[in-house]
Amino acid sequence: MSTPTKAIPKDASVMQEILSDMGVQDYEPKVVNQMLEFTYKYVTDVLEEARLYSEHAGKKNIDVDDLRLATQMLVDHQMTQPPPRELLLEIAAAKNKAPLPLVKSFSGPKLPPDRYCLCGQNFRVKSRRPPPTPTSAQFLNATPGMAILRQQPVSVIRPTAPQLTTTIPYSPPEKRIKRDDDFMNL
Numbered sequence: 737m738s739t740p741t742k743a744i745p746k747d748a749s750v751m752q753e754i755l756s757d758m759g760v761q762d763y764e765p766k767v768v769n770q771m772l773e774f775t776y777k778y779v780t781d782v783l784e785e786a787r788l789y790s791e792h793a794g795k796k797n798i799d800v801d802d803l804r805l806a807t808q809m810l811v812d813h814q815m816t817q818p819p820p821r822e823l824l825l826e827i828a829a830a831k832n833k834a835p836l837p838l839v840k841s842f843s844g845p846k847l848p849p850d851r852y853c854l855c856g857q858n859f860r861v862k863s864r865r866p867p868p869t870p871t872s873a874q875f876l877n878a879t880p881g882m883a884i885l886r887q888q889p890v891s892v893i894r895p896t897a898p899q900l901t902t903t904i905p906y907s908p909p910e911k912r913i914k915r916d917d918d919f920m921n922l
Contacts, residue, residue, distance in 0.1 A: 751768045782810060783798070788806075
């Protein structure tokens with residue numbers, strides 16, 4: 737018994753054959769739909785242009801010359817070609833003749849003072865007691881160039897609010913003119 741397969745439109749199968757002839761084996765199914773959409777739009781545009789050219793020439797039917805002219809016009813106006821490499825090299829050489837400006841010593845973004853920045857420190861470290869003056873009892877295992885102090889109590893970090901103040905200008909409310917519409921909603 738054969739397994740049911742999806743019916744693929746003839747145009748889609750032609751696009752799949754084109755891809756396989758070009759050596760493309762791994763692609764998403766949407767690629768075929770995009771190729772079909774591009775092909776339909778391109779053919780429609782060429783036929784519309786050819787119809788306009790044949791009408792302008794006073795002919796009732798579209799002939800090969802109208803199709804060639806329409807194709808050439810669409811290629812010239814819609815599908816642009818990159819400029820030649822020689823032209824790009826000339827433009828690059830002309831642009832690179834001018835030296836770059838010197839780098840300023842204060843390069844980088846200019847920030848306002850720290851008190852106005854949100855990246856500034858917004859806390860202070862306070863110790864529980866004032867730092868004692870070192871005495872001979874605090875030194876342990878003292879050696880002639882090195883001394884180890886006992887650890888002091890851990891400091892407490894207390895956050896402080898940012899020191900930003902803003903002033904909002906006060907403007908008195910405007911007097912509202914009463915209208916007839918205001919009394920209808922009562």
